[in-house]
Amino acid sequence: MNRADLETMAQREVQRQQTFRCRILCCASTPCLSSGGSAVHDAIKDAIKEGGFDADFQAVATGCMGPCSRGPMITVQTSGGEDVIYEHVTPEASRQIVAHHAAASPAPVEYILPGDIPFFAKQKKVVLANSGFIDPERLEDYVARGGYTALGYALREMTPETVCREIIDSGLRGRGGAGYPTGLKWDMVRKARGDRKYVVANGDEGDPGAYMDRTLMESDPHRLLEGMAIAGYAVGADQGFLYVRGEYPIAAKRLERAIRAAERRGLLGSRVLDSNFNFRVDVRIGAGAFVCGEETALMASIMGMRGQPVPRPPYPAQSGLWEKPTLINNVETLGSIAPIIQHGAAWFAEIGTAKSKGTKIFALAGKVDTTGLIEVPMGITLREIVYDIGGGIPDGLDFKAAQTGGPSGGCIPAAHLDTPMDYESLRALGSIMGSGGLIIMDERSCMVDVAKFFMEFCMDESCGKCVPCRVGTVQMHHLLERITTGSATAQDLETLQDLCVMVKETSLCGLGQSAPNPVLSTIHYFLEEYMAHIRDHQCLAGVCTLDQAPITELALV
Amino acid sequence: MNKLRFATAWLGGCSGCHMSFLDLDEKLIDLAEKIELVYSPIADVKEFPEGVDVTLVEGAVANLDNLRLAQEIRARSRLVVSFGDCAVTGNVPSLRNKLGVDDLLTAVYHEGPGRHPTGGDAIMPRLLPKVLPLHQVIKVDAFLPGCPPDAERIWIAVSALLAGEPVVLEPSMRTFG
Amino acid sequence: MSVVTLTINDELVSAQEGETLLAVLHERGIDMPTLCHLEGLSERGGCRLCMVELEGSSRLQAACVTQVQEDMIVHTHSERLVKYRKMILELLFAERNHICAVCVMNGNCELQWEAAKIGMDHVRYEYLNPDLAMDASHERYVLDHNRCILCTRCVRVCDEIEGAHVWDVMGRGANSRVIIDLNQAWGTSQSCTSCGKCVQVCPTGALFDKGATVAEMEKQHNFLRWILDGREKNVWSYGK
């Protein structure tokens, strides 16, 4: 296939779609499936068949539409009309919906979710532009929306150097958490010497409370593959690995299928789009280890070893997989590549703030009215996310804190609700952008307990290689446990803080270096809560048991 | 010359540190000139006195009696020294920490040889859930490791304490074990 | 090989390009505590005792895995570093049951000695007192998990020098254990050649000769140099 064939394929698919008067898009992403999405999809297909609307109506299983707590979601596209979005759809309701669009019978208004609510209006879809609109299992759907044209353009009109330049100019930064400029990383791998080079897409999304990467992989797998192929061309790699978290079997399956479909059409494999560029992609399934999100541990895992990190330098860009130069990018980062090539670096750099360009996907969860997956321009304030997009805190309670960055991040208190969400601002508050988990907490959450929750996570996920992380996390967890059970002394808080700083500075990899962040951040903003536990044996949120006393008080009894 | 009020105490340990203390031999005579021994297992004093200058504490904190005495010592001493590995680390007595207290008593007294205490009396003090080093229970001013610390170590440490100086031991003088 | 010049503790030092910082520190006689490092084995960078400050870098670096570079400015014994080293040793002592008084390696143990050298005279953290087993099923050697610090010298020597890869690490985090084959009794291993290299490189009393009692076990690492000289340089020096 060449670029002209691609164009033909796109036109044919667009024409095909236009023959339908009404396209009913059913979300087949994990959250909607869990709330009964497949029954809804079946009911719609049945209703279309029974009504004899086969020629006019098309039912499409798509990726995520966003407001997961309102699922199952469906979107109805009518020729000439506006899209109509329905929430909490039941099989019964879906029959009504089909009937309504077929015969203009009354619309089941109680299921309609207005398309202009802030949840949608405040978002900006770049990476997720196709999500919810295409069938992720059909290559044609992706191509019809301009898919693979960016790859074709890069291969024909650009040199590897100009591709790297374009990514540098776009200001794109790694979406996995640290925010390293993506273009610079590419350029480093491009310049590195090696007879073979590799591209790795990091889809080992381990943060509890985050599912951006899974959604992207499930909803628009080809976009990721296209991003990988462009990256491969830019750095001179002919092999890519897609490391998918083991908990995401649907994503892995869809990606495998997408790879096969793309290879069949000559969009991956040998002589991509009739050029001299060869690029193969293999899926590797993770097996449950948070530390594998760290790039050197991830590479160990791809090579079939225990997922233990190794000290850097050398960086993967010089010596990665099998000691060859290796480019590792987060899935969301690679998802931004095709739009940048397609619309240009300047277009991308227009979105966001001075130092944080583009959009960021967040998994908004916890105590907000509407939870789900959102894509917003960098620099939007936390308040807009919580109160406009999320619809505020339910049950008339007050916002207490937002947790970003998962076990590596920190908590942002109400006083900083107007902070713009960008790399620098979040870091200044002692948190990090992280991969995009955003958990909102109300007054019923105890911040000491939250810190303990994350520390327990890090303790379980520590690989055990370096001493500060392996033993330090256990000791920090112990100290937090003492605070929440009431057996801590004021001395313990000091010991805890000391230990946090040491573990942060001496651990071998990012997991250990950031494990103390949730503790340090909660101590910083909620010291009074810690003190209330230790001094007054009181948990204001009513979470902790506090049923024990310090050992030194035993003798006094 | 005002003599320093000096004490030694024996918590959960084997008394080996006190034996080593006695190995100071003729130095004990020098020491006797500088201190007044106000409390010690080798002196017949029942109550830990007030206003003690320096107390050496041998042994780990294993039971409620140990804990009470440790707190009394802290309240009534100017300087408290962890004397020997049991006080410093928990050492051999802490080997029982991997067992629960109930399992431990059953193993030792019911399944072990000889007659076992019937319980319910006030003879055996209540065991703490875990044997602890002294500094995890009270504030400790100096540490004198060793099992036992040999007489030379003890002499260097005690000399410093008597001179009102901080205890500084050479690396080879501060090994555990 | 070219020579690089760097500054260590305010003193100008020249070193061979490609050398690790730790090697240079050792050559200069600067006392650097180490536990996982052993000359002749690959570096692991796990114990974090040899962390140093590099001017211009916000991160501390482990000297054993850092190569010397021109104009590098290194500090090896700042107050902060010494404090961290003490804390790391405290963490190790608290992790398992290191009761020096009843250990076969008492007096010869690297962990014990590093603690004494740096002045770690007590442990501020809660002793974890895990319930760990001993394996005395091998006819000549004993494995005692109570004393293991997971430095993996045994794993590396068995893999890199002996070539048998009997040892590895199972589990993760605080539940990591060194294992033999399929986590089986040492005496039942079919891959173990009973060469005893693992025993000799073990820094603590985790691996020792059967029959050794308290303070009787001594270890020697010279064989590593001897083997490597033989392999790499075809030189077999029987001296020392």
Next chain:
Amino acid sequence: MSVKTSPPSRTRPRPAAEHPSGDPRFSLIDRTLKRFSFQQDALIEVLHTAQEAFGFLSDDLLIYVAHQLKLPLSWVYGVATFYHFFTLTPQGEHNCIVCMGTACYVKRAAEIVAALQQAYSVTAGETTRDGRLSLSTARCLGSCGLAPVLVLDGAVLPRETPESALERVRQQLMNATHNGAPQPATNGHAFEGEE
């Protein structure tokens, strides 16, 4: 560590030796071995297949995999015990996973775990004595919008409470016929709802 696996090369696969036990499930493992041309770096993929086929990784299986890939036993054991997904003990007939991701935690999933642990006298990560129920917790299943989430025999159940969870597990244990033989574990592939 100096031992390394080698990068994948696309050479012709060599035939796998037939497993002496004749158990047909070994052919599933062999298929994966062949797909990856017996490359050592495919260890994790092969272990995935082995666990899917057998429900858990027995010593026999680990030995077989180690021999086929020519890897040391301790290496294979070390890898199998490093990752949460792999289990070296047989799983119960029914499998209940409680998500303990942050969103579920904030919505008090810990109370669900506590209730189930108490009701079935089993700690999370273990199987009941009678082998009927395996209870475990997961580190975020990525269904945070539906928190707290429970996965019962592969079905994802959203917005559970301790009471509703107990009732659902009770129903599941009652409804399913007790056929004695342990069913293949779901291998944590909790979302096989599709297709």
